[in-house]
Amino acid sequence: MTRMAEEEISLIQTPTDLLAIESPVDAKARQWLTRVQTNFWQFDAAVRTRVTWFNDQHYNPLMVYEGILPHYEAIKSDLNEFKKYLDENGFPPNSSYYQYYDAYMKYYDAYTDVAKPPALVQEELDKGRIVGICDKVDDGDTIFVNGKEVRLAGIDSAEKGTYSGSGPATARMKELVLGKMVTVYFDPHSPMEMYRRVLGAVYLGNGDEEELYRREDWKSIFVNYIMVDECLSSPNNKGRNMYIDHDEIKAAYEKCKIAELPSLVRVEFKSKPTHAMIFVDGQDTHRITPDHWDMLPGKHEITIVADGCSSHHETINVARGKNEIYRILPPIPTATGNINIFTTPQDCDIIINDMPQGVAPIIGLKEVANELINVTAVKEGYQSRTEQVIPVAGRTLTLIFDPLEKI
Numbered sequence: 001m002t003r004m005a006e007e008e009i010s011l012i013q014t015p016t017d018l019l020a021i022e023s024p025v026d027a028k029a030r031q032w033l034t035r036v037q038t039n040f041w042q043f044d045a046a047v048r049t050r051v052t053w054f055n056d057q058h059y060n061p062l063m064v065y066e067g068i069l070p071h072y073e074a075i076k077s078d079l080n081e082f083k084k085y086l087d088e089n090g091f092p093p094n095s096s097y098y099q100y101y102d103a104y105m106k107y108y109d110a111y112t113d114v115a116k117p118p119a120l121v122q123e124e125l126d127k128g129r130i131v132g133i134c135d136k137v138d139d140g141d142t143i144f145v146n147g148k149e150v151r152l153a154g155i156d157s158a159e160k161g162t163y164s165g166s167g168p169a170t171a172r173m174k175e176l177v178l179g180k181m182v183t184v185y186f187d188p189h190s191p192m193e194m195y196r197r198v199l200g201a202v203y204l205g206n207g208d209e210e211e212l213y214r215r216e217d218w219k220s221i222f223v224n225y226i227m228v229d230e231c232l233s234s235p236n237n238k239g240r241n242m243y244i245d246h247d248e249i250k251a252a253y254e255k256c257k258i259a260e261l262p263s264l265v266r267v268e269f270k271s272k273p274t275h276a277m278i279f280v281d282g283q284d285t286h287r288i289t290p291d292h293w294d295m296l297p298g299k300h301e302i303t304i305v306a307d308g309c310s311s312h313h314e315t316i317n318v319a320r321g322k323n324e325i326y327r328i329l330p331p332i333p334t335a336t337g338n339i340n341i342f343t344t345p346q347d348c349d350i351i352i353n354d355m356p357q358g359v360a361p362i363i364g365l366k367e368v369a370n371e372l373i374n375v376t377a378v379k380e381g382y383q384s385r386t387e388q389v390i391p392v393a394g395r396t397l398t399l400i401f402d403p404l405e406k407i
Helices: 006-010 024-056 068-088 096-110 122-127 168-177 223-229 246-257
Strands: 129-139 142-145 148-152 155-157 181-186 198-204 233-235 265-272 277-280 283-288 291-295 298-305 312-318 323-328 336-343 349-352 355-359 362-368 373-378 385-389 396-401
Touching: 024 068, 024 096, 068 096, 122 129, 129 148, 129 168, 142 181, 148 223, 155 168, 155 223, 168 198, 168 223, 198 223, 223 233, 223 246, 233 246, 265 298, 265 312, 277 291, 283 291, 298 323, 312 323, 336 373, 349 362, 355 362, 385 396
Parallel strands: 148 198, 265 323, 336 396
Antiparallel strands: 129 142, 129 181, 142 148, 155 233, 181 198, 265 291, 277 283, 277 298, 298 312, 336 362, 349 355, 349 373, 373 385
C-alpha cells in the first residue's frame, strides 16, 4: 500500500450536493478519515483472516507477514498526515475529527504486538523445533527461548495480574523451565499464532539429541501437560499442533474439576484403622476417614485421631492436582496388671469402677496399669466395703476383704 500524494487527493471531485453543506476543507478532512478507516479494516482482515487462510492452505507461514509490516507503517504515516492536515487548517481540538484521530491512534498502538517481526526464521521452520535455554517466563503459558517468544499450545493459564496468573502458575513455570534447556516442537503448518509467537509443545531436555516426545516418561518432561496435570492451566483446543494430544490434556484436567470451590484444592484422607477423626489447622472438620476436605493451596497442619491409636500430626503442602493422605495409626500399647480378690464371706459380688466383675474369689483380673481403681465388695446382710488400688504393670496384687461386717 502506498500513501496517496496530496496532489492526487486534490483531484478527487466532491459531489455538488456535499458542496452545499460542507466546505472543501471539511470535505478533504472527511476523505482523510475515510482513508484511515478503510486501511484499518484491511489491516485487521490481513491479521485475522489472511493468517488463518495461509495456514489452512499450508503455505509458508512466514510469507503471510511480509505485507503486514509495511501496511502497519503506512497506517501510521496516514495518521500523521491526517493530524497535520487538521492542525494546518485550524480544526478545533474538540472537533470530531480530532476525536477520531485519537481513537485510531489508540487502535494503532493496540496492534503493536501484532506488527512485530515473527519469532521464527526459515532455518528454524525447516528444522521443526527450537532448542535452547529458557531465558524468561512471562506467565503460566508464555516463555522465551533463545529470546524467542513461545506460547504453549493446547493450554490456557490465568492472565498476569490475577492471583493464579501472577502467583502459582507463573511461579511453577519458572521452577520448571527458567534457565534450563528446553525443546519447543511446533507444527510446520501453523507454527505461529497471530501475535507472532511460536505456538509450541515444550519439553524439558535437548531435542537435538533425542525425540523427547517419544520417551516412555514423556509426561514427566512435557511442560504443557505438567501445567494442566497440576491444575495450573486448563485445556485449550485453539492452536493446532501435531505434538499435542488434546484428549490426553483433557483427561489430565478432569481431576481439577473436583474441588467444590475454584479457589480450593481437594485433599483425600484415608487411614488404617478407618473412622479416624480429621483435624485441619487445629479445627475439627467433623469428618472421619475415608473422606475429603477442600482447602487453599499451601501448608496446613493436619491431625488424624482414632480410638486406641497414637494420633498422627503432620504439616502437608497442598498443591494443585491430586492430593491424597494415607496414614497408618499405630495402636497404643496397653500395660496391664493382675488383681486377685478374696472376701469373707467368699460369695461377695465384686464391682470395679461401678462395673460388676463377678463373684469372689476372682483370680487374675486384668486392669490398666498405673490408673487408680475402686474395688467394692457387696453382699446382702453385710456392710459393703470399697478399697482403692493402683495396678502395677506385669505384677499381681492381692486384695482381701476379711471380713465384711454384718449389718
